[in-house]
Amino acid sequence: xxxxxxxxxxxxxxxxxxxxxxxxxxxxxxxxxxxxxxxxxxxxxxxxxxxxxxxxxxxxxxxxxxxxxxxxxxxxxxxxxxxxxxxxxxxxxxxxxxxxxxxxxxxxxxxxxxxxxxxxxxxxxxxxxxxxxxxxxxxxxxxxxxxxxxxxxxxxxxxxxxxxxxxxxxxxxxxxxx
Ligand SMILES: [Zn+2]
Ligand SMILES: [Zn+2]
Numbered sequence: 099x100x101x102x103x104x105x106x107x108x109x110x111x112x113x114x115x116x117x118x119x120x121x122x123x124x125x126x127x128x129x130x131x132x133x134x135x136x137x138x139x140x141x142x143x144x145x146x147x148x149x150x151x152x153x154x155x156x157x158x159x160x161x162x163x164x165x166x167x168x169x170x171x172x173x174x175x176x177x178x179x180x181x182x183x184x185x186x187x188x189x190x191x192x193x194x195x196x197x198x199x200x201x202x203x204x205x206x207x208x209x210x211x212x213x214x215x216x217x218x219x220x221x222x223x224x225x226x227x228x229x230x231x232x233x234x235x236x237x238x239x240x241x242x243x244x245x246x247x248x249x250x251x252x253x254x255x256x257x258x259x260x261x262x263x264x265x266x267x268x269x270x271x272x273x274x275x276x
Pocket of ligand 1: 198209210211212213219232
């Protein structure tokens with residue numbers, strides 16, 4: 099599989115064990131700037147709640163559930179944001195292609211790749227560490243397109259979720275057996 103274009107820092111993965119904290123904040127800043135720009139171009143508004151939700155998803159490279167996200171972006175000591183507000187903000191972010199929804203985790207993850215919201219993507223989800231890597235390839239996109247066209251099916255969201263163990267966790271497991 100061909101990797102998605104890495105971002106400007108050459109940092110294309112989204113692993114929970116990644117240690118490049120400084121890259122992550124630059125990464126988040128670039129992602130937010132891109133979202134602002136795209137919203138301006140589309141005549142949409144990145145409202146404070148949408149912005150905060152996106153920021154919080156960028157801050158964590160593991161998928162985050164809506165309730166967990168509500169806790170993270172609610173004002174400290176203030177009232178917790180209503181789930182409906184969070185869901186509306188997340189729907190917007192998914193529709194605009196800034197965030198992906200992972201059905202198998204019932205959670206959301208920021209997408210730094212800047213592709214279309216209806217682009218076919220795959221997620222490799224580690225069931226040990228919870229790390230998630232987004233990937234795609236022309237062959238995969240073509241196979242999905244062919245499948246949909248064969249059934250006269252119009253796609254609106256094309257996400258393949260692959261669950262298993264990541265390289266890091268496999269190495270760790272192999273190491274502990276020695
Ligand atoms: Zn993506
Ligand atoms: Zn793992």
